Amino acid sequence: MVFPKTGGNFMENYVEKRLTTIHNTSEQSVKNYKQKVITFFVGLFIIVTLPYIHLGVLHRLIFPGKPKIDRRSCKNSCFDTVFRGIYESPGNSGYKHVYFNVTWQTYRIWIFTVLFILMAYESLKYVVGVISNKSLRKSMFVLFLANVYPHYYSWWSYFSYYNEDFYDYYSHHMLFTITEIVATCLVLNLCDNNNPIVSWKILAIVSINTMHICIAGTDQFIAHVIRGKGTDFQNVRNIALMFPDLLHVMIPLLVLFIHAKQNNKLLRELCFKEEVFLCVVFICMGTLFGKIL
Structure with a gap:
């Protein structure tokens, strides 16, 4: 009488099942990763673009008569300079792209x-x-x-x-x-x-x-x-x-x-x-x- 070799089949089925699970998990991970990357760049593009459209395009079209600022002679006496630390004190501060008081x-x-x-x-x-x-x-x-x-x-x-x-x-x-x-x-x-x-x-x-x-x-x-x-x-x-x-x-x-x-x-x-x-x-x-x- 010949008995079937169930041990080999069992191992093959087990390995195949594990490989399938790993493949499906990896595929889902790749899909989730792609979705996160796409979401990040879509969000970044929209959030970064809105102020540019608002101020860089529309406001320049709606209010075209704004004169250019002379950066070399511009002074600001309302800047508390706290965030500048030891590098600057209140007074006639020179031009900066962004001023903010603390x-x-x-x-x-x-x-x-x-x-x-x-x-x-x-x-x-x-x-x-x-x-x-x-x-x-x-x-x-x-x-x-x-x-x-x-x-x-x-x-x-x-x-x-x-x-x-x-x-x-x-x-x-x-x-x-x-x-x-x-x-x-x-x-x-x-x-x-x-x-x-x-x-x-x-x-x-x-x-x-x-x-x-x-x-x-x-x-x-x-x-x-x-x-x-x-x-x-x-x-x-x-x-x-x-x-x-x-x-x-x-x-x-x-x-x-x-x-x-x-x-x-x-x-x-x-x-x-x-x-x-x-x-x-x-x-x-x-x-x-x-x-x-």
Whole structure:
């Protein structure tokens, strides 16, 4: 009688299984590494490019009459020179590309800058991952792109508030910033097709941006754009801030309508009455609060 040589087959199967596992693990590691590299360079490109487009291109076109600075004769007597240490003392300091005084305001500028850059990078990392997984919901990605300018404008505004000690619109703007961040988080979540369309997320996005429209629409937008009292720069800025809000109302409602139609349901069947009531209350209270600030 001849017995099968099971030992050899067992070892072959074991080795083959281990090699397959190592191959799959390595393949996934390479894929993750590529995604991280792509994310890094995409984030770097966008974050680095925005200020150049803003100041290096647009501002030079909008404000062409700025005279050149004579770097050899330029003096600055408002520079505290703390960060220069022993190399320089306050007085008529010579030209530098960047001056900054060591104050609490400067520190807050640093904090806001770090926060906005980190949030921008994490958002881009998430979106690149969704695109790599081929699960991008294009309608929500459009909203994400539309909100790039409002978020960038917010960072620049806080920079200016602290840099110039001008806080007349600080609280008003903070309300917009916080609610914009909440709306963007929901939009990012819905950028992934694996995350289902649910009524409360859609209604939250719509409510926040409806509140923005109500506040801005009864404030600078009407005075500057509708009544024509604003400068060209103010009109462009107001339109660029209003347009994303309008998109954040129309597109989510359209997405919810399509979702309801695909599931053979009516909109009122997807939304609870309590949700709609809370949205109305939020819009009214938020608008009132925004006008008071």
